[in-house]
Amino acid sequence: MRLEFTEEEQAFREEVRSFLRERLPPAISQKVLNGYELSREDHVLWQRLLHERGWGGMGWPVQFGGPGWNSVQQYIFEEESALAGAPRLIPFGTKMVAPVIMAFGNAAQQQRFLPKISSGEEWWCQGYSEPGAGSDLASLKTRATRDGDVYVVNGQKTWNTLGQYADWIFCLVRTDSTAKQQSGITFLLIDMKSPGITVRPITLLDGGHEVNEIWFENVRVPVQNRIGDENKGWTYAKFLLGHERTNIAGIGIAKRELQRLKAIARSERKAGRPLIEDPLFAAHIAQVEIDLWALEITNLRVLSAERGAKAPGPEASILKIRGTEIAQRISELAMRAVGPYALPFRREAMEAGWQADPAREAPGPRYASILAATYLNQRKLSIFGGTNEIQKNIISKMIVGL
Amino acid sequence: MNFEFSDEQQQLHDSVDRYLSEQYSFDRFRTIAATAAGWDRAAWSGLAELGILGINVPTEYGGLGFGPLETLAMMGACGRSLVLEPVMSSAVIATAVLSALASSQAAADLLGQLAGGEKIAVLAHFESGSRFDAQWVTARARRSGGGYVLDGHKAVVMHANAADVLLVSARIAGEPHESAGISLFAVPRDTPGLLLDVYPTIDDQRAADVYLKGVELPAAGRLSAEGAAFAAIEAALDIGLAALCAEAVGIMQALLDATVQYVQSRQQFGQPIGRFQALQHRIADMLIHVEQARSMSYLAALRCREENVVERRKALSAAKVVVGQSARYVGQQAVQLHGGMGMTDELIVSHWFKRLTAAELMFGDSDAHLQRYAALTR
Numbered sequence: 001m002r003l004e005f006t007e008e009e010q011a012f013r014e015e016v017r018s019f020l021r022e023r024l025p026p027a028i029s030q031k032v033l034n035g036y037e038l039s040r041e042d043h044v045l046w047q048r049l050l051h052e053r054g055w056g057g058m059g060w061p062v063q064f065g066g067p068g069w070n071s072v073q074q075y076i077f078e079e080e081s082a083l084a085g086a087p088r089l090i091p092f093g094t095k096m097v098a099p100v101i102m103a104f105g106n107a108a109q110q111q112r113f114l115p116k117i118s119s120g121e122e123w124w125c126q127g128y129s130e131p132g133a134g135s136d137l138a139s140l141k142t143r144a145t146r147d148g149d150v151y152v153v154n155g156q157k158t159w160n161t162l163g164q165y166a167d168w169i170f171c172l173v174r175t176d177s178t179a180k181q182q183s184g185i186t187f188l189l190i191d192m193k194s195p196g197i198t199v200r201p202i203t204l205l206d207g208g209h210e211v212n213e214i215w216f217e218n219v220r221v222p223v224q225n226r227i228g229d230e231n232k233g234w235t236y237a238k239f240l241l242g243h244e245r246t247n248i249a250g251i252g253i254a255k256r257e258l259q260r261l262k263a264i265a266r267s268e269r270k271a272g273r274p275l276i277e278d279p280l281f282a283a284h285i286a287q288v289e290i291d292l293w294a295l296e297i298t299n300l301r302v303l304s305a306e307r308g309a310k311a312p313g314p315e316a317s318i319l320k321i322r323g324t325e326i327a328q329r330i331s332e333l334a335m336r337a338v339g340p341y342a343l344p345f346r347r348e349a350m351e352a353g354w355q356a357d358p359a360r361e362a363p364g365p366r367y368a369s370i371l372a373a374t375y376l377n378q379r380k381l382s383i384f385g386g387t388n389e390i391q392k393n394i395i396s397k398m399i400v401g402l
Numbered sequence: 403m404n405f406e407f408s409d410e411q412q413q414l415h416d417s418v419d420r421y422l423s424e425q426y427s428f429d430r431f432r433t434i435a436a437t438a439a440g441w442d443r444a445a446w447s448g449l450a451e452l453g454i455l456g457i458n459v460p461t462e463y464g465g466l467g468f469g470p471l472e473t474l475a476m477m478g479a480c481g482r483s484l485v486l487e488p489v490m491s492s493a494v495i496a497t498a499v500l501s502a503l504a505s506s507q508a509a510a511d512l513l514g515q516l517a518g519g520e521k522i523a524v525l526a527h528f529e530s531g532s533r534f535d536a537q538w539v540t541a542r543a544r545r546s547g548g549g550y551v552l553d554g555h556k557a558v559v560m561h562a563n564a565a566d567v568l569l570v571s572a573r574i575a576g577e578p579h580e581s582a583g584i585s586l587f588a589v590p591r592d593t594p595g596l597l598l599d600v601y602p603t604i605d606d607q608r609a610a611d612v613y614l615k616g617v618e619l620p621a622a623g624r625l626s627a628e629g630a631a632f633a634a635i636e637a638a639l640d641i642g643l644a645a646l647c648a649e650a651v652g653i654m655q656a657l658l659d660a661t662v663q664y665v666q667s668r669q670q671f672g673q674p675i676g677r678f679q680a681l682q683h684r685i686a687d688m689l690i691h692v693e694q695a696r697s698m699s700y701l702a703a704l705r706c707r708e709e710n711v712v713e714r715r716k717a718l719s720a721a722k723v724v725v726g727q728s729a730r731y732v733g734q735q736a737v738q739l740h741g742g743m744g745m746t747d748e749l750i751v752s753h754w755f756k757r758l759t760a761a762e763l764m765f766g767d768s769d770a771h772l773q774r775y776a777a778l779t780r
Contacts, residue, residue, distance in 0.1 A: 134741055136670035159742050204745050205752035211742075270533050271579070280769050335763075339533040340558040342763050344611075345604040363558070363601060363611045364530065372604045376756065379737050380745050387741065389680055 029085030047120030056118030082252030127171035187233035249323035314398035324381035450519030478652025488561035502634035695728035726768035
C-alpha cells in the first residue's frame, strides 16, 4: 500500500502541467480562478486547444482519436486543469454521448460525430429529464413515432444545460408505450436546427441562464440518427450515466476553491486581524479541508481498484454525495467570509472586466460580489446528476444490498 | 408563563396577515423588485393606512405605542410576503433609535413623521471594517462653526435609497472600538457631500454604501447627547434583531408549508415523493428547526428591551444562533426537496431561500453570535 502515484503517472502530471502553462489562455484562466462566467467562445477555444494537442477526446481510446488515457491519467489531467484555472470540460459531448457512440453507434455515426466533438466544432447537450420525469427518468413521455425513414418526435425536455449553445442534442424518447417503462425507450441524436425545436430559458435563482426547457413539435429525425436498436435506449442511457460519474468528486475544483477561500480569509479583517486567524472560522476551513482530503483518498482508492478504463460502479455515488457537499460548504464559507459584503448583488459583476463606478469605491472587496450568487447556484449540485437522495438509494441497494 | 398573543396582538397579526395575503402577492413582489427603486410608494402608503408604521412609535409622538410583541406579530407576514418596503429599517429600527433619543426636538419631530409614514428614515451605522461589531465606528464628526462636518463610509445600509433622512453614527472622540464618543446625526438625503452607491441585495431588496464627504450639518442635526449615542443605537439594533428573527420564522413556516405541499403533489415512481421515509424525516427535521426558531424569536421579542445589557445580549445572540442555523437548514432543504424547481426564479421558494440567506448574514451571522454568546457566558 502506498499513497504516491507511480513515476510514470508523475511524469504524466508534469506533461499536463507544462501543456497548461504553455497553452491555457490567461484571459480564460483568470475568469475561472475568479469565479466569473465563461462564454461559449471560451469553452470552444479551450476544446480546440486540447484537440490540437491530441487531448480533445480526453477519456477516449486511441482508435477513436483519443489519447488512450486510463482513469488515473484522466484524474490527473482534470485535477491539474482545475488547479490551473482551465474551464471545466462541458461533459455532454466528450464524456457522455461520445462513449455511447463508440460503444453502440455504427461506423458511420462514429465517423460523422466523434471528430467534431473532439475538435469542439459541434456542441452537444442532453435531453433526458422531463417535467414529470426527474429522479424517475424511466417514466419519460417524449414520443417518437416512426414515419418511413424518420422518427417524428413530440414532447418536452427540461433542465437542459447550455442547450442555447448546442448544435446537437441526444435524447431519450419513448417508442413503445405498451412495453414496461424501461423497455420502450430509444436513444436519438437530434440536430438542434431541426424545424419544430423551441429552446426556452429557465432563469435560476442567481439570475443566470444555464438551463432550458426544450419543446419538440413534430421534429423529424432520420432513423440513421438512432443509436443502436429501437427500444434499447435505456441500456445505453445507463451506460452513459456511468460515464457521467467519472471525476464526479470534483477534487481538483474543490482544491482550487479551497485555495481561493483561504486567500479571501487572509484578506478579510475581523476586529483588525485577518479572518483566517479567527479560531472558529479557521476551524471551519480546517474541517472542510480534512473532509476533502478524506474524499481524495477515497477517490484514489476507487481509481486504483479500476486502473483499467472501465466506468466506475456504484461507489461513484459516495464520491458524488461527498464531493457536492464539500463544494457547497466551500462556497458557503466563502460567502460568510466577506460578512455584510455578501449581500450586495450585481449581476453584471459576475462578468469579467466589470468595473464599479470609478468615482466611488466598489461595495466591498472586488471578489465579494459573486460569492453569495455562487453559494446560491451551488445548491444545484446536490440536485442534478441524480439527487443526493437517489445516490443514497443506490448505495443502500447496490453496495449494501438492502 | 404564557406564549399566547393577547387579543389585541392576535387581531394585529390577523389583519396584517390578511392584508398582505390580499395586497402583496408574489406577482406584486416581482413587479416592485424589477423597478429601479426596488420599493413602491403606494405599497408604503397602504402599510401606513394599515397602521403598522406607527407600531413602535410612542403615543405622545403620534404612534400606537406598541412594542416588540406587536412587532413579532406582524413581521412573520412581512417575511412571508417578501415585503420590499422599509418596514424593518424605518418602522422598527429607526423608530426605536429615535424613541430612545426623543428628548431631542429634532428626533421627536422626525418620529412623528415616521409614525404616519410621511417620511422614511434609516439607521446608517455599520461600517466595512466592523463585521457587525456595533461599537466599531470610524466615521468622524468634527465641530465647525456652529455645527458639524461628517466624513466616513457606512456599509450595506439597507433601504438607504428609500430614506428621506439617514441617521448616521459618527465618532466625535475615541478609538474605533470604543462605545463612548459616538454621536448620532440626522442627515437629510439631499445634503451636499452625502453620496449613495445603491445596489440590489441577493434577495432583491435595495441597500447602499453611504459616503460622507465633508457633510455639513447644523448643531440641531445632532440627535444624541454629544458622544453618547451608542446605548440608543445598540438598543435599536437589538429591537431590529428581534424583528428579523420574527421575519425569518415567518419565511421558514412558509417554506415548510410549501415543501409539504410539494412532496404531497410531486409524483415519481408512481407515488407522491412525500411517501418516501427519507423525505418524511427531512420534513420532520425542518419542522423541528422551525419550532426551535419560533421559540427563540419569542425569547428575542421578550428580551430585546431588557435593561440588563449582558442578559439582553445573551438572549439575542442565542436567538440569532438558533434562528440563523434554522434558516440555513430550512432554506437549503426546501430547495433540495423541490428539486430543480427550487432553483428557479419562477417559484417563490427560491426567493424565500434568498431572503433567509440574507437574514442569516445580517446583524452578524450565527458564528459571530455563537462567539459572542461564548464570551458572555464563560
